[in-house]
Amino acid sequence: MTRVTTADLDRLEFRAVQSGDHVDVAQELLDLANSVDADSEISRAELFVRAGEQWEMAQEYERASAAYQRAIDDGGVTIIDARALLAGALLELDLIDAAYGQLEHMRVEGPRNLPTYIHIAETLQAHGDLEGAHSWATLGVQRFRHQDVTPYIHDLLTELLRSRFRIRMDLGLKEDALDRLLDD
Numbered sequence: 001m002t003r004v005t006t007a008d009l010d011r012l013e014f015r016a017v018q019s020g021d022h023v024d025v026a027q028e029l030l031d032l033a034n035s036v037d038a039d040s041e042i043s044r045a046e047l048f049v050r051a052g053e054q055w056e057m058a059q060e061y062e063r064a065s066a067a068y069q070r071a072i073d074d075g076g077v078t079i080i081d082a083r084a085l086l087a088g089a090l091l092e093l094d095l096i097d098a099a100y101g102q103l104e105h106m107r108v109e110g111p112r113n114l115p116t117y118i119h120i121a122e123t124l125q126a127h128g129d130l131e132g133a134h135s136w137a138t139l140g141v142q143r144f145r146h147q148d149v150t151p152y153i154h155d156l157l158t159e160l161l162r163s164r165f166r167i168r169m170d171l172g173l174k175e176d177a178l179d180r181l182l183d184d
Contacts, residue, residue: 002032002036002037002040003037003039003040003041004032004036004040004041004042004047005040005041005042006041006042008032008042009042009047009050012025012028012029012050013025013050013054016054016057022054022057022058023054023055023058023060024053025053025054026051026054026055026058026060026063026067027051029047029050029051029054030047030048030067031049032047033047033048033051035071043074043076043077043078044074044076045071045072045074045075045076045077045078046071046076046077046078046079046139047080048067048068048070048071048074048082049067049068049071049078049079049080049082049085050088051067052064052065052066052067052068052071052082052086053085054087055067056088056089056092061089061092061093062093064085064089064092065086065089065090066091066157067081068082068085068086068089069082069086070174071085072086072139079113079115080115080116080119081111081113081115081116083102083105083106083113084102084103084106084111084116084119084120084123085119086102087099087100087102087103087106087120087123088119088123090102091123091127096168103120103132103136106120107139110143111140114140114144114153114156114157114160115156117136117137117139117140117141117143117144117160118156118159118160118163120133120136121133121134121136121137121140121160121163121164121167122163123137124136125163125167125170128165130170130171130172133163133167134164134167134168134171134173137160137163137164137167138162138164138178141157141160141164141178141181142178144156144160145157145178145181146155158182161178161179161181161182162182164178164179165179165182
């Protein structure tokens, strides 16, 4: 079995950026996920997610979808909910109903963190669904704006508020009370 640290993951992802060889790095991440210790600093599910992201960068969306599904099946903790990442890969594969089905399941359960809301809003915006992007960004802001605001949460909430504001401008909507939170 293998232990994987944040530094190991950073080195792998840096190599992918430098070389552009996302396929090899994706495969290496899958291999690590299949052999990682239960007490590894990086969870098996997160390694599957990172492999999926590398497959996406290589425009291998079916492989990315498979990696995200493995992360979901694993059930481990991930930075961005693997279901949101799977929905994005399904959109790239033009499997619209399946993608929105994933998102609807998530909406019912409520994503557990701000990075997931940010990812969903930005993904839907990139795919031209401004109404959906606005809805997810608004849900995220409403869910997290009254929680204990650590510097990390504050930065993520500000990022989501900015994304929401840009989406609202694209929709031609007037400034609202949530937009004014950016002024604070």
